[in-house]
Amino acid sequence: MLEKYADLLAPIYEFLGTSTPDSWIEEAKKPENLQRLLVDHMHCELKAAQSAAFLIRKYAVDDASAKTLLGWVKPYEDFVYRKIGDGQFGASKNELIGSLTAKPEYAYNQDILDKMVRLIKEELHHFEQVLEIIQARDLRVQSLNASRYAAGMIKHVRTFEPAALIDKLIIGAFIEARSCERFAKLAPFLEADLGRFYVSLLRSEARHYQDYIELAEQVAQATDPTRFDVTARIAEFKDIENALISAPDDDFKFHSGAPVTAALAL
Template sequence: MSLLLSPEAATARIRWLAEPSSAAWLEQALAHPMAVLIDHAHCERKAAGAAVQLMFRYLCEPGLGEVLSPLAREELEHFERVLALIKARGETLQPLKAPPYGASLAALVRRGEPQRMLDSFLVSGLIEARSHERMALLASHSPDAELRRLYGDLLASEARHFGVYWLLCEARWPRPLIMERLQELAQAEAAILRTLHPEPRMHS
């Protein structure tokens, strides 16, 4: 099967992303819907954990807990919804070997402060932006009506989540500095995805 993305789908309409997802990724994801669904559950769990980790790392940072705590709760609600669908289909949440995506992005986070905080926000935002873009593709192209509905329902939340990380950056750094670093990280994120992981994943 060969998939051709429409001009709209082939364009990264999210300003965080340097490049759109490939047709090869979409073809792989559509061919293995349950593997992607199970991985999606893991992604929601990890996103909640990442938000909580930032809250504890920057415990006294003004305004951080007020926005990241609701975000973490919403990610866990998404996890529960995806988990329920997995179970309804007679499957269980299985451990999956992670693709290099997350670890490769984490390795780009600088260690000194305040650069570490900025990079952490931007990397989290990039992951949310990519999730939003790929869920939009699945919501448009999946032959499974239930999966189309699931991914479509989660889109607005994902867009809001990467918006949260953008606002956290804007409240703390000048926009030119944010944009310069975002462009660097976005190019690196796109480069990671140019090599399709052999196992289907949300971020393969």
């Protein structure tokens, strides 16, 4: 099932450096953990869209566009966090296309806008797909506490610009690449239809991590590439990310570390 994706996955494995621990796969493939896995995956898709929207609002668009963008993910946030709505989102994720204006200060702002808009659309579509799977299996949609994974990287973000932006883009790349690696590693152990679904996500997730790295390089080149070495910073975050997914973790999530206890069913 994964053979045709070998060329796509090879650079992801090299970028990440460390593979998902086998103990995580053993926990993830247990039928009693399917609900936790799917619900957290759904949350991850929303968080990915929110993170991309944050980058657009903070760095790439004017104030009017930033206010407009807030409404893009609101129906999804209402459903997940406020229990508002029935999980039917219609065309809400397509309504803002072409209505956002990039700030003129930097040429890369338009590319941030274009790439992040595409990413938001795809992540919200994936959110809806995972939700459909959850509902079709009569599983419960519940709130979950955030895992340590993203926060464990974000605390290393530098506090001055454009270094902070570069770091956030690199973190986005690692999150997307790790998702892709886990989809590929887990898919063979799942029921056939669910395994096919995870394999279907590989191509878009692989492109997302590449988009983030390309943007980080553009920001560095547009400011001071001698001062902001993206390659060196990627290596630093690789060590941080690898430690997070390899270290013992008692909270089983889609991006958690090596499980130390059996995950509790929701």
